[in-house]
Amino acid sequence: MGWIDELLQAPIVKGAARGATNWVDLQWSLLIAQLREVAPLAHGTLLDVGCGEKPYEDFFTPYVTSYLGVEHEASFSHTTAATRGKKPDVLYNGERLPFADESFDTVLSVQVLEHTERPQELFAEMARVLRPGGTLLLSAPFSFRLHEEPFDFYRFTPHGLREMANRNRLDVERTMPAGSLWSVLGHKFNSYLAFQVADLGAVTQRLGKGGHESVATNKPRVWSLPFVLPTMVLVSAAARVLDRVLRDDTEALSFMIVATKRVV
Numbered sequence: 272m273g274w275i276d277e278l279l280q281a282p283i284v285k286g287a288a289r290g291a292t293n294w295v296d297l298q299w300s301l302l303i304a305q306l307r308e309v310a311p312l313a314h315g316t317l318l319d320v321g322c323g324e325k326p327y328e329d330f331f332t333p334y335v336t337s338y339l340g341v342e343h344e345a346s347f348s349h350t351t352a353a354t355r356g357k358k359p360d361v362l363y364n365g366e367r368l369p370f371a372d373e374s375f376d377t378v379l380s381v382q383v384l385e386h387t388e389r390p391q392e393l394f395a396e397m398a399r400v401l402r403p404g405g406t407l408l409l410s411a412p413f414s415f416r417l418h419e420e421p422f423d424f425y426r427f428t429p430h431g432l433r434e435m436a437n438r439n440r441l442d443v444e445r446t447m448p449a450g451s452l453w454s455v456l457g458h459k460f461n462s463y464l465a466f467q468v469a470d471l472g473a474v475t476q477r478l479g480k481g482g483h484e485s486v487a488t489n490k491p492r493v494w495s496l497p498f499v500l501p502t503m504v505l506v507s508a509a510a511r512v513l514d515r516v517l518r519d520d521t522e523a524l525s526f527m528i529v530a531t532k533r534v535v
């Protein structure tokens with residue numbers, strides 16, 4: 272990508288660009304806000320199921336005694352995360368988590384359930400390795416574009432997540448929507464501008480984002496940037512304001528549940 276690559280060599284430029292894209296990326300910034308909010312609920316030994324490159328580890332380490340990341344070897348090997356960043360501690364075949372029953376105090380899983388053909392079985396596995404009284408922190412997308420194809424199978428409602436929790440003897444204490452109608456619309460419009468109009472897939476990966484996608488090599492349409500970048504900032508700002516003043520709770524980018532395993 273020539274001069275863009277050279278520009279991003281400078282840590283200060285890369286840091287500023289990453290900060291700006293994180294703010295504009297509504298999905299990322301809303302998810303990060305949720306994870307920071309729930310991090311103090313984590314305790315004891317934590318298992319991050321589908322950890323990718325463990326982007327949230329630093330939020331949780333102050334609250335837990337250990338942080339272990341596990342990944343499905345086959346699907347992980349198709350992602351950019353496999354070639355950079357932190358590595359999972361354990362790889363497995365995606366069927367039975369390679370841990371004893373009731374061996375973790377906290378299970379974290381962020382945007383993973385949609386990537387398995389049998390989400391109910393993976394949910395049951397997370398519940399199995401959780402101790403009674405332990406905490407499940409799970410986020411799954413409700414309205415998000417196709418990603419990590421062809422390993423993208425489902426979307427989830429809060430009712431579906433609660434049903435899976437109940438079936439596995441977990442009580443849902445909180446359900447948290449990430450955004451509302453306006454951030455859904457804003458995120459979709461901005462994704463269109465970034466990936467279809469400006470072709471920024473490879474640039475976002477250079478910035479350390481898009482770890483769940485396969486490696487992108489496309490060249491950005493530089494001529495579109497003077498229109499695309501300011502529009503994305505405006506759309507993101509407007510979506511944040513409208514989410515507050517004209518909230519519609521029937522829409523969200525994803526839902527996070529906080530659930531406790533019953534002690535019986």
Ligand SMILES: C[S@@+](CC[C@H](N)C(=O)[O-])C[C@H]1O[C@@H](n2cnc3c(N)ncnc32)[C@H](O)[C@@H]1O
Pocket residue numbers: 320321322323324325326341342343345346347348350365366380381382383386387393419482483
């Ligand atoms: C969208 S990425 C999310 C990665 C990370 N949690 C994050 O938020 O950056 C989905 C991840 O789920 C993993 N995955 C898919 N099926 C899985 C399974 N059965 N068990 C564990 N991880 C799985 C994929 O390999 C992929 O890394």
